[in-house]
Amino acid sequence: MRFIKQLFIAGVALAGASVASADPAIPAFxxxxxxxxxxxxxxxxxxxxxxxxxxxxxxxLNGNGSYDRLAWGVPSSIQGGLPANRSQSYLQITNLAGSIITNGGWVDINYFDHYNHIITIAGGNMEGVNISGLFEITSPISVGIPGVNSVYFDETPNLNARNCPGPNPNHSACDDIFVTSGLNGSAPIFNDGNGWYILSFQFFAGAGTTIVDNGDGTFTIYTTEACSTDGLAGCGVGETYVPGFSRLITQARIDYIAIPVPAPETLALLGLGLMGFALRRPRKQG
Known part of the structure; x- marks a missing residue:
């Protein structure tokens, strides 16, 4: 937000301008x-x-040279006498497209679904992966915002609650844990001559997910374990095997802020600066 405030102050200070209209000229993007x-x-x-x-x-493989699905681990052949689940745990990204209404609130832009199967400890666990993100405003203007984000993962074995680390904000046992740098942030993307359109991002917790803001620019994300619908990890006798399902949602919004209009030459300079703007999320140092 400091960048936005400085940008607004610079525009006002360098221009002798009229008062802007409060109504945005672009109703949706x-x-x-x-x-x-x-x-x-x-x-x-x-x-x-x-x-x-x-x-x-x-x-x-998607059009960004990255992959929508990531699986890991050796599937468990048996768990507590239950039939084999024979599936790796995996993450599935759903890329969304649509429109964002100006001043209309948050809109979902991605789903990150975790299908948490029981896998053997001997097979090893996924520990870290990079996510390449590209969010694009396609109309009526064109703005691309790329970024690479590192995700760190802690696989928790499907044991009883006594053997799992706590506390667990999901209030179930042995949830898996992701740590990632935050998506939260805002940036000006366009000036219509009367005000700025501000693009913002955030995480939102869907089903089976709890998000904890660590206060240092990172977030800890808890995702539900398999067979934990009864609040206990592991599949009990007579309990139907169900993989844990969790959804992390990324969202965007566009707000319009009417401000005095800078002189044309100031707008040109600010526009050139914005053309090179890229929202990048910092890499967490291990």
């Missing part, structure tokens, strides 16, 4: 996203790409 997992720079717990001890598997 079209958008699309192309976000996915990068198959470079990832690592398993206890080994890197060469070892691939956690059987990292990338699939569903």
């Amino acid at each position: 079209g958008f699309e996203t192309t976000t996915g997992f990068l198959n470079t720079g990832w690592h398993c717990e206890g080994g890197g790409i060469d070892a691939n001890i956690c059987n990292m598997n990338f699939s569903q």
